[in-house]
Amino acid sequence: MTAPEPPARFTPVYILPPSSRKLVAEEVNRVREVERLPAKRILSSPSGKQIIDFGQNLAGYVNIKLAGTKGTKIRLTHSEVVGQDGELDTNYLVPLPWLLKPKAEYDEVLLSGELCWFHPWFTIHGFRYVEIDGLDYKLELDDMQAIALSSDLSPVGTFECSDSRLNHLYRNVFWSMRSNFTDTPTDCPTRERSGWTGDIQVFSATATKYVDSQAYLRRYLRNLALEQFPDGRVPPVIPSESSDFSGGISRFFSYVSNSTGWGDASVFIPWTLYRYYGDRIVLERQYESCRRWVDHLEHEARNNRGRSRWFARDLGDLENYIIDSGFHWGEWLRPGEGITSIFWSALIPKAVVATAYFAQSSYLLSEIATILGDEQNASRYAKLSEKVRTAWRAAFVQDDGCRIGEDKQDDYVRALAFNLITADQRQAALNRLVELIEQNDNHLGTGFLSTGMLTHVLAENGRPDIAITLLLQDTQPSWLSQIERGATTIWETWEGYDKHGKALASQNHYSLGAVTGWFQEGIAGLVPIAPGYRRFRVAPLVASGLTHATATIETSFGYAKAAWHVTDGVVKLEVIVPSGTSADIYLGNGCNEQVGSGTYHFEWKHQ
Structure with missing residues (x-):
């Protein structure tokens, strides 16, 4: 750079034309250090590496005191799990490790020859354990700390009860939320770290009881509206992790942008912010986005007939209100379900799930239109919702509510939570839900979409005893079985580990922890009736x-x-x-x- 002539690889500077894009001020607080955790113990693996256990699963990085010969390379590998063989497990996050090569989270340090404290910059890891490779001396507990990172959101709620296990569960959900509320809501801090719409759709109401998430979720919705397709479809992750410069959204993400339960975040989350914060402004901002999504669902139902109802009884004009085409994730990860459910969802969409969300989103949109004074569209979407409910009952309800859909627990949860059935069918549906739970030895059978509604539905419809029984169940599948097995965050799957004791999938997902919202509203009984707790x-x-x-x-x-x-x-x-x-x-x-x-x-x- 000191030569009289620039290197040949340098090219002239070009002044670009003014950008048409508008810069906006940041709406949420920065990601920062929110807690510093000491090391709890130091393990020695069979391969001779040191493994540090911080006693808490988290998102962040390690601050560690290092010394050694100049040029020595030290590797810090992060994981949520130590395997039964005593070695750090970095293979558990991918469902088919023999097909998809696992990628470990690690930092590499070249020692300077002087004693120093090291921590990485511009990165974040999901971990409870850190494996240290390359050191020629034994570390002490005081030589390292875990730095937890999260968006700086003010705490607003508390819950405490006489059962220490429920208090532990409440804390575990908090740590999963803290780990995944890092600038934008994500599914996990380890694998894809993506802003899946379905996860935050089911969890947003629970989040309001832990932290002031109003501005945080507003910003997420603003991004959702910006990335929404012109035809109303919603990318399954927000941000969509693509841009015009990178070639646009991938074909896979475009294909799955049709999924109900996920795209319905565009309607459900604004309604959540209105209910818990009295936020009318977010309804105004997101109104067109809400309408584009529901109009898309209406178009899909009217113009496309999918495989799932090829052999079903024809409902005449009501078929125009059934969604049975396109890709839908469905209930997602019921107990015992794995990656094969993805392929079945692609092959045969779950019309009973998709149509239920069509009915509920159109109903909520009619309520939003009423609040905003748009009487014409309020009437239109209310009539649409009623048509969809009528079609849903005709297609999926049998024996006056005794049998619904695929006869899964979640079919009855949605029927009751979304008021899809008539008043005289509710008791039969409730009875069948309780029967399915009891036949499952008092265990739940729900996945991502309906687990957060399960205890609420039972309690509100006269069976709080069953809700408490499920809550206090301590064998799999249940919330407390995770506590019994030492979890410090919420697992992605109900099982967490396979029958051989090997970890399965992420150990830090908040979706199945949405139940703790019911701790405030159900157990303590404090529920907003008017928006914003007025x-x-x-x-x-x-x-x-x-x-x-x-x-x-x-x-x-x-x-x-x-x-x-x-x-x-x-x-x-x-x-x-x-x-x-x-x-x-x-x-x-x-x-x-x-x-x-x-x-x-x-x-x-x-x-």
Whole structure:
């Protein structure tokens, strides 16, 4: 660079024309260090490497004190799992390691010959364990720390109860959310680290009970609208990890952009932000995006007939409201399901799932249109939703609700949660759902899409006992079975490990942890009735096996609380109602109270 003439490889500078793209200010807080964790223990692998256990699965990096001969190469390999053979496992993240070569997360360090503290820049790893290779001396626990990284979102909610396992589960979900809320919501911090729409669709309401996620999810939706296809389809990951410069979205992602449950994030998440924050602005911003998605579903139902109903009874004009074409992920990862479900979804779309989401999104869109004063479209989408519900019942409901769809637990959960069935069919559907759970030895059988609704549906329809039974179940598949096996985050699959004890898939996915949203709303009983908690309900579930529970939430109006405990057969309830709000309080003795702001105490005899 000091020569009189520039190198031959250098070319003249060109001034580009002004860009048509508009720069916008960042809307969310930066990703930063949110916690520093000490090493818990140092393991020695059979191959002679040192493996550091931080005792917590997380997203971040390691800060480590290193010394040694100048030029020595040290490799730090990260993983969530140590195998039964005592070696770090880096093969568990891919379903077919013999076909898809696993890629380990590692940092390499060249020592300078001087004592130093090292940590990487501009990267993030998902790990609990770090394998150190290349050092010729034994590390001490004080020689390293794990630095947890996450978007700087303010905590707003708490939950605590008398069962330490549920408290552990609540913390595990928090750590999975923290690990995957790094600038944009992702599925896992290890494998693809992608912003899958289905994952955040099922989890967004739960997120509002942990952190102030309003601006964070607003920005996600803004990106979704920008990347939405002109015909209304929604890429399965946001950002779509492609651009005009990189050749555009891949053929695979384009093909799966039709999937319901995933693309419905375009409607469900704005509604969540309105319900929990009273955010009318996000409804205005996302309104056209919502409409494009629902209009796309309407077009698909009307113009394309897929394989799944080739041999089904023809419903006449109602066939125009059944979605049975294109690719749909379906319920996704029910217990025991694996990668083969992807191929079945591609071959035979699950019309019972897809059409249910068509009905619910068109209904929510009619509600959004009403709020925004668009009466014409409110009426149009309400009528569309009712047509879809009628078609869904005609196609998939038999014996007055005793049999629905493929007779899976999730078929009945959606039927009840989305009000797809008539009032006189609800009891039969509930009874069949309970029967399926009991036939499964009191275990759940749901996947990504409906697990977060399962306990809510049971409790709201008169079977809180079954909801609690599922929640406290500690054998697979269940939430507490993960706790029993030492999990510190939520697993991607219910199994987590195969029958030989080898880890399966990501160990840090928040989707199946959406149930903890029900801890506040079901167990403690604190539920918004009016948008943004301007009015809320307190209806505690004083359940068998629990002696106390407390939930708090910082609403836009202030601090709200519901706390109950049982002492000597008497239930004592404390409720805090913030200024400018009111609460409807339902006591276990059948009495109801309507109160304004203030602190209240109630007692009744436990039955």
